[in-house]
Amino acid sequence: MSAEVELIEVRKVFGDVVAVDDVSFEVYKNEFFSMLGPSGCGKTTTLRMIAGLEEPTKGIIKLRGNVVNDVPPYKRRIGMVFQHLALFPHMNVYDNICFGLKMQKFPESEFKSRVYKILEVMDMPPEIFAKRNIRQLSGGQQQRVAIARALVTEPTVLLLDEPLGPLDLKIRQRMQIELKRIQRTVGTTFIYVTHDQGEALTMSDRIAVMNKGRIEQIGAAKEIYERPKTKFVAGFIGETNFIEGLCNSDGYFDVKNSPFKIVVDAPSEFVGKNALLSVRPEKIFVAKKLKNMDNIFDGTVEDCIYVGSFVTLRIRLVGDVELKAQVQVAESSLADFKVGDKVQVGWPKENATIVPLE
Amino acid sequence: MSISELIFEKIRKRKKIIPFLFLLLPLGYLLVFFFSPMIISLLYSFGAVDKYYHFIFNFTLEYYLQSFSPTVMVILGRSLLIAGLTAVCCFLLGYPVAYTIAIKTRRYRNVLMMMVILPYWVSFLLRIYALMNILQLLDMYVFGRLGFSVVGTIWGVMLGMIYDYIPFMILPLYASVEKLDVSLIEASKTLGAGPYRTFFHVTLPLTMPGVAAGIILVFVPCVGEFLVPYFLGGPSEYMIGNVIWDLFLKVRSWWFGSAVSTVMLAITLAVVLIYMKYGGGEMAF
Numbered sequence: 001m002s003a004e005v006e007l008i009e010v011r012k013v014f015g016d017v018v019a020v021d022d023v024s025f026e027v028y029k030n031e032f033f034s035m036l037g038p039s040g041c042g043k044t045t046t047l048r049m050i051a052g053l054e055e056p057t058k059g060i061i062k063l064r065g066n067v068v069n070d071v072p073p074y075k076r077r078i079g080m081v082f083q084h085l086a087l088f089p090h091m092n093v094y095d096n097i098c099f100g101l102k103m104q105k106f107p108e109s110e111f112k113s114r115v116y117k118i119l120e121v122m123d124m125p126p127e128i129f130a131k132r133n134i135r136q137l138s139g140g141q142q143q144r145v146a147i148a149r150a151l152v153t154e155p156t157v158l159l160l161d162e163p164l165g166p167l168d169l170k171i172r173q174r175m176q177i178e179l180k181r182i183q184r185t186v187g188t189t190f191i192y193v194t195h196d197q198g199e200a201l202t203m204s205d206r207i208a209v210m211n212k213g214r215i216e217q218i219g220a221a222k223e224i225y226e227r228p229k230t231k232f233v234a235g236f237i238g239e240t241n242f243i244e245g246l247c248n249s250d251g252y253f254d255v256k257n258s259p260f261k262i263v264v265d266a267p268s269e270f271v272g273k274n275a276l277l278s279v280r281p282e283k284i285f286v287a288k289k290l291k292n293m294d295n296i297f298d299g300t301v302e303d304c305i306y307v308g309s310f311v312t313l314r315i316r317l318v319g320d321v322e323l324k325a326q327v328q329v330a331e332s333s334l335a336d337f338k339v340g341d342k343v344q345v346g347w348p349k350e351n352a353t354i355v356p357l358e
Numbered sequence: 359m360s361i362s363e364l365i366f367e368k369i370r371k372r373k374k375i376i377p378f379l380f381l382l383l384p385l386g387y388l389l390v391f392f393f394s395p396m397i398i399s400l401l402y403s404f405g406a407v408d409k410y411y412h413f414i415f416n417f418t419l420e421y422y423l424q425s426f427s428p429t430v431m432v433i434l435g436r437s438l439l440i441a442g443l444t445a446v447c448c449f450l451l452g453y454p455v456a457y458t459i460a461i462k463t464r465r466y467r468n469v470l471m472m473m474v475i476l477p478y479w480v481s482f483l484l485r486i487y488a489l490m491n492i493l494q495l496l497d498m499y500v501f502g503r504l505g506f507s508v509v510g511t512i513w514g515v516m517l518g519m520i521y522d523y524i525p526f527m528i529l530p531l532y533a534s535v536e537k538l539d540v541s542l543i544e545a546s547k548t549l550g551a552g553p554y555r556t557f558f559h560v561t562l563p564l565t566m567p568g569v570a571a572g573i574i575l576v577f578v579p580c581v582g583e584f585l586v587p588y589f590l591g592g593p594s595e596y597m598i599g600n601v602i603w604d605l606f607l608k609v610r611s612w613w614f615g616s617a618v619s620t621v622m623l624a625i626t627l628a629v630v631l632i633y634m635k636y637g638g639g640e641m642a643f
Contacts, residue, residue, distance in 0.1 A: 051544075051548055052547075052548075053544050053547070053548070072547070072552070073544070073547040073548050074547045074548070074549075074550050074551055074552050074556075075550075076548075077550070078548060079548065079549075080544075080545070080548040082541045082544070082545055083541075084539070084541060086539065086541040086542050086544065086545035087545075088542060088545075088546075088560060088564075089564070090563050090564055099546070099549050099551075099559070100549035100550055103546075103549055103550035103551040103555060103559075104549075104550035149549070150548075150549075153549070153550065159548075
């Protein structure tokens with residue numbers, strides 16, 4: 001696979017704040033790539049550097065194999081969808097979408113057919129919407145126009161800066177599916193910036209998790225979720241229980257300040273070191289009596305919250321370790337828990353991961 | 359209607375009246391000190407007041423016929439031309455200033471805007487004298503040797519006019535550029551438009567309300583300007599403001615002066631309305 005976008009040790013400093021700290025990654029052709037992280041992690045700055053709207057302090061940015069550090073944004077032939085859409089308020093839908101075609105000198109005879117075609121891809125009948133004023137559109141429709149405007153010139157890369165942020169939950173979920181469909185239809189490389197882990201997991205082929213200007217981990221959604229490499233990734237994506245302890249050479253994890261030994265599948269680099277064990281609430285089994293599992297511990301239900309499709313339990317193990325567990329309501333006949341119940345919790349060793357302390 | 363409904367109705371009506379109460383004071387002020395002098399001057403222009411300031415039942419178009427004489431019309435045309443030219447020059451010079459202050463400078467923008475307004479802390483007469491002195495010195499030692507002079511010519515008048523009115527252009531321009539969403543400019547760039555095309559397709563159209571406000575704020579007072587041509591111009595820069603000044607204070611024909619004022623007002627208003635209709639951006643009606 002050829003790299004459509006490539007960043008090599010890119011760094012961006014604003015004053016004395018390091019916004020992006022030696023970031024390197026590649027995005028391949030036709031990929032849906034997400035940059036995920038909390039606000040201020042440098043994801044938007046990285047995207048803006050790819051667009052050419054910010055200049056990197058150090059490092060190399062390549063588009064389609066060419067170094068573009070000195071190429072201004074209007075010559076990069078990328079599409080960008082802005083966080084607040086940035087639709088031109090003095091133009092109607094047609095003129096907004098046509099703007100890029102005019103500026104990039106597409107033949108005038110193709111303007112109308114291209115605009116109409118992209119509106120159809122967006123599921124907006126051109127006869128109805130072409131002449132509409134931007135202010136007459138709903139949030140979801142404005143979204144589509146912004147994406148259409150960025151896509152109509154057929155850029156090889158489309159950059160999206162949290163474009164679904166201002167929409168409410170229902171439309172946002174629909175637009176996520178729409179975006180994925182559009183991406184498959186046009187076959188463009190998408191680089192998507194978001195702080196919403198659900199959004200990133202739903203749409204992306206690969207995700208780069210960013211924190212404090214650095215990339216913590218790059219991988220497919222499943223890999224990031226199931227095999228987080230750092231404490232930050234494990235904690236930021238989904239919920240998890242952290243248990244501090246020492247990785248023994250015999251395949252056990254000695255819990256700190258506690259007699260517990262947990263059976264783990266620790267990679268060799270952790271052996272003999274202090275580390276964190278991360279186990280997600282939905283990967284923990286809870287029952288009156290468990291059997292045939294690598295780890296089984298006794299505990300007491302401290303808290304029980306009914307959330308509809310599942311029950312969240314807070315369980316204190318003998319020896320002062322607290323765990324959060326989720327139990328599907330489908331199994332609730334087996335798991336009708338009350339505060340104070342004595343229960344057993346457990347998980348097979350592959351359900352937990354070991355991450356470094358920091 | 360029950361009693362409670364009647365009370366509610368009364369309260370509702372009272373609530374509608376309150377906003378108008380706030381208008382009463384400024385409206386009354388304008389009525390006494392702005393509209394009434396205009397009406398008095400209108401009465402003068404039709405000869406309905408005698409020289410003892412007494413209202414008389416008289417109506418004549420004599421003063422208007424004098425106003426439409428070629429001499430006055432040429433001077434009025436010149437005034438409109440100088441005012442228009444001043445407005446255009448103020449726009450060309452003021453836009454980059456307003457744009458730079460509003461977009462490129464984050465920390466010092468208040469200080470810079472203060473500097474734009476600063477000259478207005480000094481009396482106009484003082485400033486125009488200062489400008490005259492500087493220009494006379496320049497005439498003597500620089501321009502004179504090159505074979506031309508500024509004071510007493512159209513160049514002096516234009517310099518003075520632009521110097522005096524450019525803040526009225528920069529202020530509304532700054533206000534509208536500052537409101538501009540910078541991501542629109544960025545969007546334009548990512549869509550393939552370079553700096554110039556971004557300016558003409560996005561920035562300028564979106565700041566048109568500021569441009570229109572600035573043009574009108576500069577143009578209207580410029581038409582009636584009389585101090586700048588008096589100090590910095592010569593006989594061939596004599597403007598309509600000077601005509602009115604002379605008619606009132608030298609010729610002492612308040613009737614003729616009022617008629618010329620009214621004609622100037624009407625023509626200026628017509629020009630502004632035409633501008634707003636065809637070039638005023640969002641001010642169009």
